Amino acid sequence: MTKYDASLSTLIAIVGPTAVGKTDVGILVAKALGGEIVSADSMLIYRYMDIGTAKPTVEEMQDIPHYMIDIIDPDQNYSVALYQEQAEKYIKEINSKGKYPILVGGTGLYVRSVIDHYNFSGTEINWEYRRKLNEIARIKGNLFLHNCLKEIDPETAEKLHPNDRKRVIRAMEVFKQTGRPISSYHDRDKIERPKYNLKIFGLIMERNTLYQRIEQRVDKMIERGLLEEVKWLLDHGYKTQLNSMKGLGYKEIAAYWSGELKLEESIELLKRNTRRFAKRQLTWFRRDPRIQWYNLNNYQGIHEVAQEIIKSLQE
Template structure:
């Protein structure tokens, strides 16, 4: 059976992934599959820098605006939806382009992760909840950092629900948690991948981040967050703990001034970008594009096209690598 050609465009926030992907898709008859854990939410547009219809330039985008902000959406659900979407794009004779900055989402697509191995331990879960209430979120988060630092990398200190779940998995996996997944991680066999990473030097990236935050404020981020709060989407939701939403929610709840909220958002986004870069640097196959060498988005897209021309699996979609179907689920995707 033929592998599905899959182009991946990743990198830290504010590196221009969405814009570059659109230009590449226009050249290659492609469709974008979002790998961003915040773009899944409806009504959360400004704080997520969600691409507008005009910015999409007619290119189909998938897995954006698929659930309400209070939905219980897991990476396991994302994995299933993303793989199904990629297969459907391929069946239409178009190129799937996986685009985003959520490294765990990308991993879920390209590796054979099984997210159903650990059930619910109600007794342990209740004990951890009590510990969070008595000692605070930071104490529970520190416990996770000590036993499973890789899980802590992708979970915010205030996301108690996910911290508890990660600790639950750690204990039920015999004290291995993320380590178990990493050591047993195998390539998902159904894709012929080309993995592109976009980057800027630190100073320029931070300048772009600060400019993006200023634009969000000018575009009405405060009103967007206020509308969500007024409609009952409380700050404890996973969606409302996303960058931009938790900081502005704090301002709206009179915890600090708007000026302080903006400073916090810029600082937290810089830290987030640093964690993203650390995550993506783990991929040995990634081909990095220094965006400062290209004066326009089109030129960066042209560089990606030059990489693609070097890859038989993606060059004109004329030659596809054959793989055995026995023991795989690829036949279920086609």
């Protein structure tokens, strides 16, 4: 944590890969400290998408207020700039009540947009340019587009997987509209005053353990009705071309309903894609030296990890 500044608001963040236990730990910390949770998950913003996003139920929230969940329909446009604006508003409100805002999630860009000086002014969505880049990727492939980004912003290209077309296009869009690479906005944090008295915790576990949890989570999603959830969304006109429907769990199961994949194939594909996603999340977060890491394999359970985090906050 940066040196404490009494004029700054407090912010606690809990980050890490999917399925590691961020939601449960965040709730335990919030209960102990009298905190409220601001989600930093780019899929939890969508209504009607509950099972595939592992969205916490009302019971699981344990009366802890949660923000930035169920705020838009799956066919509505959204941006990280809008997320930043709304999340910061809630953080300010929580601090004004004398409570701890706790940012919980694994969407790296959402987290960074809040904790750092990301300036999205002048970078409104350019739909025509996005369509052009998507068409280029369709014809020449995602790797071609990724190489184009590498020429103008090698730092961001290094962080993004070539198949993460959405963020590759966003980075190219920012450069086109501002003349500056999106990574240049990150450098502002090296010279500007911190936004918060920030304490950021990362949860990790051994790879094999995490992968087992991912497979178990997917199996549980199927048991809870993921197939039916995706079918309901498709039947209600939410097309597979939507960003929301390209999320993990939705694109794979939609492929089953369209007949492109057998059920067993779609489930195995979902497990594989989730493992790869978790690996990319870890790569993103491990670049941030401010994160205090906790390996869950070294603890008896999430309650013990939560206690360690609480102890660290009280020191």
